[in-house]
Amino acid sequence: MSADNCTENSFLPLRNVLNSIQCIRDRVRDGEPNESDGAFNLSNFWDTLNQAVKAVSHEATKLSLAYSKPPLPSEQDGEKLAESILKSLFTLSTVYYWLPKSQGITLRQQVRDATVGVLEGVAQLVEIILSTPLQSMSQEQLISTGSVWSACDQFTQLPRDNKAAVLVALSAQSGVVKDAIEEIEQALSEAQDPFSDVLDDDQDGDEPRGNQDTYWSEKDRRVIGPCQGLMKASAACLRKLASAVKTNGDVSAAQNVAQLDDLADITKDISPGIDDLALCLYPPMDYSGVENNVSKVAALLEKVLGIIRCSHVCGESELTWVQFLDSAVSHNLQKAHDLIQQDS
The missing domain is CATH 1.20.1420.10 (Talin, central domain)
Known part of the structure; x- marks a missing residue:
């Protein structure tokens, strides 16, 4: 052979x-x-x-x-x-x-x-x-x-029960939302033109940049304010929910196990929603796109807060922040809508 x-x-x-x-x-x-x-x-x-x-x-x-x-x-x-x-x-x-x-x-x-x-x-x-x-x-x-x-x-x-598994899922969501918030804050804190380092600088030195679509206008920056408010409300919701699950989460009853799954399932849409909102805030800003994503994030957060309110992890102390965040979401949604409609 x-x-x-x-x-x-x-x-x-x-x-x-x-x-x-x-x-x-x-x-x-x-x-x-x-x-x-x-x-x-x-x-x-x-x-x-x-x-x-x-x-x-x-x-x-x-x-x-x-x-x-x-x-x-x-x-x-x-x-x-x-x-x-x-x-x-x-x-x-x-x-x-x-x-x-x-x-x-x-x-x-x-x-x-x-x-x-x-x-x-x-x-x-x-x-x-x-x-x-x-x-x-x-x-x-x-x-x-x-x-x-x-x-x-x-x-x-690996988490050893469903409570621990939900905490892992919430932590992953929180990390993505935190990153999106920090990226927007960093961009806003930089020069007026956030893309100056990636654009061609071969221009006549005495002439200002002609393409204003590469940086935010004053109205853009005003609109970003309530959008940041919604993003921070999302981060607070995930953080507070994780604390509530850690304190009150129960896996001894089938109904409570299912409620924890519902919370993990509904919150998994938060980070993609925040990513979409953050991306549409960069110049050139499309106000209709911003308004659409703001509405989606607000509707999702209202749904999440409603499910939290009806779950076993929501005690009397949790109800306080649920109601506060619910008001914050409504406030920022309305503010973003009003600012976008201004001068349009």
């Missing part, structure tokens, strides 16, 4: 296992949980899931080392390695499916994303082994192996 045939036979099990891994990944990404009428032990789930993740990490390391230098594993040994990694991944996906929606959709989404991350990492490692000439472990294979370890390590950072 020629050397080429030996190499091909050694890699054949990996080519077959790659297709299987990709199928498992797709099922995890799109599949539904195995709902059970019996009691679900969340602590047992995490113990079993962590064991499954450690097994994947171990098998991925074995696989990478086996194909890191000559001689190649025999076809029989290659089949054993492929079966072992596939078995560990199948076990991981099976344990993931144990987690029912009743434990929280937000929690399940984060566990699903972490599971898909491991599956994609192993699939990439197998692809690199198949495509890299066998001499010594390539830098690419070393990095890919490390990526699998990193994906497995993510499981230690």
